[in-house]
Amino acid sequence: MLIAATAGTLPPALRAPLRQTFATRRLDLLAALVRVDRDAGHYIPDFLTPLPPGFESRTAEELHAVATTPTWRIAGELNVAACGELANTVGRTLPRGLIETDEQQTAERLATELEQVWLHVLAPRWPRIRARLEADVADRLQTVGRQGFAAAIESLDPRIDWHDGAVRLHGRFEVEVREAAVTFLPSVFITGAATVIDPVPQRAVPGYDPEQPGPWPYPQRRPPMFVYPVAPRKPGTPAQAAREAELIGRTRARILAAVADPATTGEVAGRLRPSPSTVSYHVQILHRAGLVRRTRDVRRVLYQSTRGAG
Incomplete structure (x- = not known):
């Protein structure tokens, strides 16, 4: 979500x-880093979007x-956000007055x-978001198997x-990154990759010259991460719906x-008006036939159509 905001x-x-949460919870530092306006492209410190461990x-x-x-x-990325070349390029600078003198306190805050x-923003929506993410990953893996890695x-x-x-x-x-691995992450929030x-190394190290040989100026370089938009669902045509019926x-x-969008059997019953037991019976048949996929949440089970996904 933060990447979508940037x-x-x-x-x-x-x-x-998000604006309401910033205001009511007094999230002053995060609000200074993240603008939520439309077309408000800017840079935020990358340590706020860490590589997921899995x-x-x-x-x-x-x-x-x-x-x-x-x-x-922390110090290097905050320097980039406050007055670095990248911040100036995209038109976003960070007020230094909000930064703690202790970098670790800043990170903890x-x-x-x-x-x-x-x-207050994501957790209530997470079961459906997670179902869409898992469905997209499953579809991408099928593309790898059918057409190869380059096609995926x-x-x-x-x-x-x-x-x-x-x-x-x-x-x-224009940046060339010579890394052995790249992490790909799906997102339901962004419209483009x-x-x-x-x-940090290129822009926040005094006197650093990338053309000169020598040891890397920091102990560890973060691997690059590509965030791509989850593929839109493709609704069936009236003719397809008739054939399915x-x-x-x-x-x-x-x-x-x-269940084009993830839903529980109770939610489907509320929309279509049959009894929950009737919906559950038919959903189980559709699941065994491979027409819906199932995602387990802590308290609920969500179902989503596999038709036209990917």
Whole structure:
């Protein structure tokens, strides 16, 4: 969500709750770093969007990664945000008055503020978001199996391609990153691909010359991360819906259409008016047939149609 805010593409449904959370919870430092206006492209410190330790990483793990960011990285990235070349290029600078003199205190404060954003903005929406993310990853893996890795990469976004064994993203900046690995993350918040590329060594080290040989000026370089938009769902045409009703029955076809977005059997029953037990019976049949996928939440089970996904 923060990356969508930096790109200026945060959905309207989230802009108001995020602003309200900033104001009511007094998240002053995070509010200074993140603008939620439409087309408000800017840079925020990359340590606020850490590499996830795994696909099933927990929120507590990612907040811990923010809070325990090495001080050299905090200082370097805050310097980029406050007065670096990149900040000047995209038109966003950070008020220095809000920064703690102790970098670790700054990171811990930001982790605490991020937790409030999670609790009040994202957590209520997370089951459906997670279901869409998992569905997209499953579809991308099928593309890898059917068409190969290059085809899967080029299906992520029109600006991303695979060329001579390397991933390229066509954008406003020209940067060559010689890393052995890249992390790809799906997002339901962005409309176009975004990158997180370590800005610290080139822009925050006094006297650093990338053309000169020598040791890397910092202990560790962060691997690049590509964030790509989850593919939009492709609704069936009326003719397809009619064929489905003929093949699987009108009730199951209606249920299949009702789970184009992730939903529980109770929610489907509320929309279509059959009993929850009837919906559950038909959903289980659709699931065994591979027409819906199931995602387990802590308290609920969500179902989503596999028709036209990817």
